[in-house]
Each structure stands twice: as structure tokens, then as C-alpha cells.
Amino acid sequence: MARLLPTQTDASVERSGEPAVLTLDDDTTRDAIEALSSETAYEIFRLLNETPATPARIADHLDQSLQNSHYHLRNLEAAGLIEVTDTCYSEKGREMNVYVVADDPTLLFLGTENDRPTLKRAFKSFASLLGPPSILLAIGESISRLFTGE
Structure with a gap:
């Protein structure tokens, strides 16, 4: 029903x-x-x-x-x-x-709200540092999962 x-x-x-x-x-x-x-x-x-x-x-x-x-x-x-x-x-x-x-x-x-420009600069620096290595890590993890069957 x-x-x-x-x-x-x-x-x-x-x-x-x-x-x-x-x-x-x-x-x-x-x-x-x-x-x-x-x-x-x-x-x-x-x-x-x-x-x-x-x-x-x-x-x-x-x-x-x-x-x-x-x-x-x-x-x-x-x-x-x-x-x-x-x-x-x-x-x-x-x-x-x-x-x-x-x-x-x-x-x-x-x-504080006045520190936001500093926050934006910090994120840009952080993203530029981690961009290429994080892509390689993601690819490596995907390949590892493919071979281990997880």
C-alpha cells in the first residue's frame, strides 16, 4: 500500500x-x-x-x-x-x-575584519605552494587504490 x-x-x-x-x-x-x-x-x-x-x-x-x-x-x-x-x-x-x-x-x-587582505594573500601563497604537489598526491592515491582494490 x-x-x-x-x-x-x-x-x-x-x-x-x-x-x-x-x-x-x-x-x-x-x-x-x-x-x-x-x-x-x-x-x-x-x-x-x-x-x-x-x-x-x-x-x-x-x-x-x-x-x-x-x-x-x-x-x-x-x-x-x-x-x-x-x-x-x-x-x-x-x-x-x-x-x-x-x-x-x-x-x-x-x-579581525581588518585582517582580511592578509588572509587573502596567505591563501594565494598557500594555494600556489600546494597546487602542483597536491595534484600529484591525488593521482598517486588514485593509482594506489586501483592496484590495492580499495
């Missing part, structure tokens, strides 16, 4: 190309650090970075109570780190929110 209400979601984690940059002189940074300071909240954020999930799925995955998962989800959402992307329904017909990471990627820069 077909279900009238969806019990699964087809939401996916969308990756944007532009990172959000959090700096020390921004209140959003403090909120993000406070929200991620709990081990449980950190693990929830990591899970949602990989795949969208409902509070019930998160609770099962982390072996936590549903109430504890809801508590950390509210804190992460209030900090702007996650957001509701979809809704699905439990087997009992209860509506469940589906959460994902809000802005991805996010860069935590331990400097």
Missing part, C-alpha cells in the same frame, strides 16, 4: 563555492563557537555536513535521546550553522524537520 505522507526525504547537502568567513570581531563567531562547544553538538554538525537528517535519525545515529538531539539542533540553528531544508513524516504520521548545514564551507579566521 502506498503512503500518503512521505517518510523519507530527497533533500541533499548543497555545497556552495563561496565560503562564509567568521572573524573574531563578529558576534556570529561567538555564537558558532558556543554552539559547537558541546561534543554532541559537534557530532550532530559533522553528521549534517555529510547528509541531511531528522532529529530521530540523529538521535539513533549518536545513541542520544530525542530531547537531547532537539536541544542541540535548536542551539545550532539559532547560531545559523544549520537550517531546516525539508519535512517528512514518522511512521506514526508526526511531522519531522530535516536539517542540513546552512552555509558551507565556513572558514573560522582568528583575526
Whole structure:
């Protein structure tokens, strides 16, 4: 028998190309650090970075109570780190929110807004140093996986 209400979601984690940059002189940074300071909240954020999930799925995955998962989800959402992307329904017909990471990627820069030009120069230098070697490492790893069957 077909279900009238969806019990699964087809939401996916969308990756944007532009990172959000959090700096020390921004209140959003403090909120993000406070929200991620709990081990449980950190693990929830990591899970949602990989795949969208409902509070019930998160609770099962982390072996936590549903109430504890809801508590950390509210804190992460209030900090702007996650957001509701979809809704699905439990087997009992209860509506469940589906959460994902809000802005991805996010860069935590331990400097102020005035230091951003220095940050850009540092990234350009870093990218130019790692560009060719990182390509060679990726090729080498791919070849290694091909021969080892991993």
C-alpha cells in the first residue's frame, strides 16, 4: 500500500563555492563557537555536513535521546550553522524537520575584519605552494587504490 505522507526525504547537502568567513570581531563567531562547544553538538554538525537528517535519525545515529538531539539542533540553528531544508513524516504520521548545514564551507579566521587582505594573500601563497604537489598526491592515491582494490 502506498503512503500518503512521505517518510523519507530527497533533500541533499548543497555545497556552495563561496565560503562564509567568521572573524573574531563578529558576534556570529561567538555564537558558532558556543554552539559547537558541546561534543554532541559537534557530532550532530559533522553528521549534517555529510547528509541531511531528522532529529530521530540523529538521535539513533549518536545513541542520544530525542530531547537531547532537539536541544542541540535548536542551539545550532539559532547560531545559523544549520537550517531546516525539508519535512517528512514518522511512521506514526508526526511531522519531522530535516536539517542540513546552512552555509558551507565556513572558514573560522582568528583575526579581525581588518585582517582580511592578509588572509587573502596567505591563501594565494598557500594555494600556489600546494597546487602542483597536491595534484600529484591525488593521482598517486588514485593509482594506489586501483592496484590495492580499495
